[in-house]
Amino acid sequence: MNLCDINTLKPLLKRHGFTFSKGLGQNFLCEESVPVAIAEGAGVDKDTCVIEVGPGVGALTKELLVRADRVTAIELDKRLPALLKETVGDFDNFDLVEGDILKVNLKEICAAFESKRVVACANLPYYITTPAISTLIESGCFESITVMVQREVARRICAKPGTSDYGAFTPYIDYHATASVVCEVDRECFIPAPNVDSTVVRLDIRKTPPVDVDEKALFKLIKAAFAQRRKTLVNCLSFAYKDKISKSELEEILVSMDLSKNVRGEELSLIKYAELLTKLP
Numbered sequence: 712m713n714l715c716d717i718n719t720l721k722p723l724l725k726r727h728g729f730t731f732s733k734g735l736g737q738n739f740l741c742e743e744s745v746p747v748a749i750a751e752g753a754g755v756d757k758d759t760c761v762i763e764v765g766p767g768v769g770a771l772t773k774e775l776l777v778r779a780d781r782v783t784a785i786e787l788d789k790r791l792p793a794l795l796k797e798t799v800g801d802f803d804n805f806d807l808v809e810g811d812i813l814k815v816n817l818k819e820i821c822a823a824f825e826s827k828r829v830v831a832c833a834n835l836p837y838y839i840t841t842p843a844i845s846t847l848i849e850s851g852c853f854e855s856i857t858v859m860v861q862r863e864v865a866r867r868i869c870a871k872p873g874t875s876d877y878g879a880f881t882p883y884i885d886y887h888a889t890a891s892v893v894c895e896v897d898r899e900c901f902i903p904a905p906n907v908d909s910t911v912v913r914l915d916i917r918k919t920p921p922v923d924v925d926e927k928a929l930f931k932l933i934k935a936a937f938a939q940r941r942k943t944l945v946n947c948l949s950f951a952y953k954d955k956i957s958k959s960e961l962e963e964i965l966v967s968m969d970l971s972k973n974v975r976g977e978e979l980s981l982i983k984y985a986e987l988l989t990k991l992p
């Protein structure tokens with residue numbers, strides 16, 4: 712069964728009385744080459760176990776199942792297990808967990824995997840793109856995470872300091888992973904077609920972070936630096952750290968780091984944020 716063929720997909724959905732839920736970010740793949748590109752871009756092979764977020768009717772799941780040791784998919788929509796039974800139920804290396812990716816216990820689910828290499832793959836529901844990526848990263852379960860995201864989010868993930876795409880999520884990702892683009896995917900590759908194009912990104916999780924500072928304090932600093940995007944870094948930080956440091960002391964620190972007093976949050980790399988943290992009282 713070709714699950715990306717519209718002539719297969721439409722009658723299948725109709726038979727099950729399935730209608731797309733916008734609220735659950737349901738845009739299913741209908742271009743065969745895309746799930747293949749995700750599975751291959753993630754390097755899935757017989758030594759790999761995969762967690763898939765949101766299998767839908769199984770277009771990506773099937774490409775993962777033919778390549779992987781095991782695939783466990785996590786799906787929130789209670790209408791989909793019946794469809795998945797029909798589409799991928801014959802694979803003996805498939806498990807389905809009915810639940811919310813933001814709430815399930817990934818450590819417990821992954822503990823059942825026997826292969827050494829565990830990765831995550833998904834065509835992510837857009838309404839939870841960044842929390843889903845953070846949840847996958849912070850579970851500590853994965854060697855890599857290969858996900859389809861809105862092109863705008865992919866640009867943010869891969870942005871260089873000093874560009875308009877650079878945001879608080881960029882140094883967050885850089886702390887945890889190295890990011891690369893697998894492929895670009897146009898909106899016509901989905902049914903229904905969303906309003907934006909997408910990009911598949913692969914995050915290779917770092918064994919150790921590139922900077923050695925207190926993680927919580929670092930992300931508190933980065934959050935404060937991006938809290939008011941139009942303001943300079945000094946203005947953002949003098950507000951967030953008003954009990955600790957004055958505006959002129961902050962300016963002195965920036966100058967000592969070869970940065971302008973008027974520098975903005977998006978101009979600092981992760982390494983510069985870590986350096987700044989060590990200079991704060």
Ligand code: SAM
Pocket residue numbers: 735736737738739740764765766767768769770771772785786787788791810811812813833834835836837839
């Ligand atoms: N993988 C399928 C594909 O590529 O055709 C479907 C992808 S669709 C963009 C997103 C899927 O995630 C849907 O099946 C949706 O029901 C599911 N989903 C939405 N929110 C979820 C959540 N919080 N946890 C797990 N799955 C979720």
